[in-house]
Amino acid sequence: MKQLLRGVVDPLVLIVISELPMHGYSIAREIERRSSGYFCLAASTVYSSLRRLEKEGLVRSHWQKVSGIPLRRPYCLTDKGWYALDLKLREWEQFCVAAERVMTRG
DSSP, X not given: OHHHHHTTHHXXXXXXXXXXXXXXXXXXXXXXXXXXXXXOOOHHHHHHHHHHHHHTTSEEEOOEEETXXXXXXXXXXXXXHHHHHHHHHHHHHHHHHHHHHHHSOO
């Protein structure tokens, strides 16, 4: 399962922040919520993904001050990130179709 998950963490993170800029903890909780608890990602996994995506120029962040709460760092997609997300979604659709063909009996 860890090997399968390794290949989908970045696309999961990208799709979540494509809808609303979020900080790492919120991203992890949203992925868990949407998957009905199937994807329960450690904060370190999400933050590693975010650092990698930021280094690749797919996301950007800034420090945000909210009164009464510690500083937060919301992430959002760059233009390059939108393009990469579109590509990853098309690849995922092709993967699912091919896997379904193999796994369908008869």
